[in-house]
Amino acid sequence: MTISTKLQMESIEDVKNTPIQIADGTVMRLGDIATVTETQKEITSISRYNGESCVTLSVTQSSDGNTVTAVNNILDEVEKLNAEYPDMTIEVVSESGSTIEDSRV
Numbered sequence: 001m002t003i004s005t006k007l008q009m010e011s012i013e014d015v016k017n018t019p020i021q022i023a024d025g026t027v028m029r030l031g032d033i034a035t036v037t038e039t040q041k042e043i044t045s046i047s048r049y050n051g052e053s054c055v056t057l058s059v060t061q062s063s064d065g066n067t068v069t070a071v072n073n074i075l076d077e078v079e080k081l082n083a084e085y086p087d088m089t090i091e092v093v094s095e096s097g098s099t100i101e102d103s104r105v
Helices: 012-016 067-084 097-103
Strands: 019-021 027-029
């Protein structure tokens, strides 16, 4: 299950205390319904962009999706995230929507 939150978390206890609303409206804490642990995983790959360490995220649309629409939606969200989190920079390094749009002309 994917959970999205705007809570600022600074410790594993903050994660455990994340409120989760279940289907009947009851609010529980994540730690009450899941095992929450903090671990370190062996580094098996490194991402770099312009020589700096980074987090790489690859997004694909569903097989029945529209690439141009998906790319435009992602670009809109990236713009919002960059405005909302000025200490972080999200850059779209590669996308195929422009190529598809250019080929239609």
